[in-house]
Amino acid sequence: MKRVFSGVQPTGNIHIGNYLGALRQFVELQDDNECIYCIVDMHSITVPQDPKQLREHILDVAALYLAIGIDPKKSIVFIQSDVPGHAELSWILTCNSYTGELSRMTQFKMKNKGRESAPAGLFTYPILMAADILLYDTDIVPVGNDQKQHIELCRDIAIRVNNKYGKTFVVPDGRFLKSGARVMALDDPSSKMSKSAENVHSRISLLDDEKKIKKSIMKATTDSEGTIKFDSEGKPGVSNLLNIYSAFSGIEIKDIEKKYEGCGYGDLKKDLVGITIDALAPIKSKYDEIRNSQELIDILKDGAERAGTIAEKTLKRVKDSFGLGLKD
Numbered sequence: 001m002k003r004v005f006s007g008v009q010p011t012g013n014i015h016i017g018n019y020l021g022a023l024r025q026f027v028e029l030q031d032d033n034e035c036i037y038c039i040v041d042m043h044s045i046t047v048p049q050d051p052k053q054l055r056e057h058i059l060d061v062a063a064l065y066l067a068i069g070i071d072p073k074k075s076i077v078f079i080q081s082d083v084p085g086h087a088e089l090s091w092i093l094t095c096n097s098y099t100g101e102l103s104r105m106t107q108f109k110m111k112n113k114g115r116e117s118a119p120a121g122l123f124t125y126p127i128l129m130a131a132d133i134l135l136y137d138t139d140i141v142p143v144g145n146d147q148k149q150h151i152e153l154c155r156d157i158a159i160r161v162n163n164k165y166g167k168t169f170v171v172p173d174g175r176f177l178k179s180g181a182r183v184m185a186l187d188d189p190s191s192k193m194s195k196s197a198e199n200v201h202s203r204i205s206l207l208d209d210e211k212k213i214k215k216s217i218m219k220a221t222t223d224s225e226g227t228i229k230f231d232s233e234g235k236p237g238v239s240n241l242l243n244i245y246s247a248f249s250g251i252e253i254k255d256i257e258k259k260y261e262g263c264g265y266g267d268l269k270k271d272l273v274g275i276t277i278d279a280l281a282p283i284k285s286k287y288d289e290i291r292n293s294q295e296l297i298d299i300l301k302d303g304a305e306r307a308g309t310i311a312e313k314t315l316k317r318v319k320d321s322f323g324l325g326l327k328d
Contacts, residue, residue: 002139004029007038007080007132010057011049013205014064016276017183017193020247021144025175027069029142035075036136036307037065042080042087042128046121059291062300064206067286078303080132085311090131092318093157097127101156106149130154135311137170145176146192165321183244186220189236204276206283213280214273217241228260228268238265245272248279
C-alpha cells in the first residue's frame with residue numbers, strides 16, 4: 001500500500017472549506033492506503049498563540065479527525081510536536097533550501113504584506129511542512145489547492161537531496177481537490193473560505209449550530225441576476241453555493257441547475273441550509289461523544305508512538321546520507 005500523510009493546524013474550528021477541500025479525502029484514502037494524519041501544532045506557533053487555548057484546539061482537531069470518519073485502527077493519528085523528528089529533519093532541510101525559493105511562496109507574500117519584517121518561522125514553515133511529509137516516506141499528500149506550491153517545494157527539496165547524496169527521500173505527489181469544487185468565502189466569493197476572516201458569516205464551521213448555519217447561508221453573497229446557473233467568472237457567489245450543494249448532496253451541478261430552473265436564490269439557499277445541517281449533524285454528534293474522553297488521549301499517545309517508530313528509521317537513513325552523528 002502507498003503511504004499517505006497530511007496535517008491540519010489547531011487554530012480554531014475547522015470550516016467546510018477545509019473539510020471538503022482536504023479532510024474528506026483523508027477518510028476516502030484510509031481504506032486502500034497506509035495513512036498518517038497529524039495535528040500540526042508546531043506550524044500554528046508561526047503566529048502568537050495562547051498556550052491554554054492551543055492545547056484545547058489540538059484536542060478539538062483530533063476529535064474532529066475521528067468525528068469525520070478517520071479510524072485510528074486504520075490510520076495513525078498524532079500530534080506533531082510529540083514526535084521530535086519533525087523539528088530535527090526540518091533543520092536538515094533548512095540547510096538544503098534557499099531564501100529565493102522561500103521568498104517566492106505566495107502564502108508568505110500574502111501574510112507578510114505591509115510588514116517591514118516577519119517572524120522567521122513564517123518564512124521557513126514550508127520547510128517544516130516538507131519535513132512533516134518526507135519524515136514518513138510519504139507517497140501521497142491530500143491537501144487543498146492552495147498548498148500546491150508548498151508540495152512542489154517539498155518535491156524540489158527531496159529531489160535536490162537525492163541528487164546530491166543518493167536516494168534518501170521518497171518524492172511525494174499531491175492529491176488535490178478538483179478546481180470546480182473549491183469552497184470560497186460566503187461574503188466574498190473572490191476569496192477562499194478562511195477561519196481567520198473577521199466576518200463569522202463568511203464561513204461555516206463543522207461545529208456551528210443550526211441557527212448559525214442558516215444565517216450564514218441566507219446572508220451569502222449572490223448577484224442581482226436571479227438565475228441559478230454555474231458561472232464561476234460571472235456568478236461567483238451562486239457558483240460557490242452550487243459547489244457546496246453538490247459536494248454535500250452528491251448531486252451533479254447540472255442537475256441542481258435543472259432542479260432550480262425558474263426558482264429564486266432564496267429557494268436554493270433554503271434547501272442548502274437543510275442539506276448542510278444534515279451533512280454536519282453526524283460529525284457534531286461523534287465529536288461530542290469523543291472530545292472529552294480518555295479514549296481520545298490514548299489514541300493520540302498510541303499514534304505518536306507508532307509515528308515515532310517510522311520517523312526514527314527515516315532519520316537514521318537521512319543522517320547516514322549526510323554524515324551526521326556516529327554511524328552504527
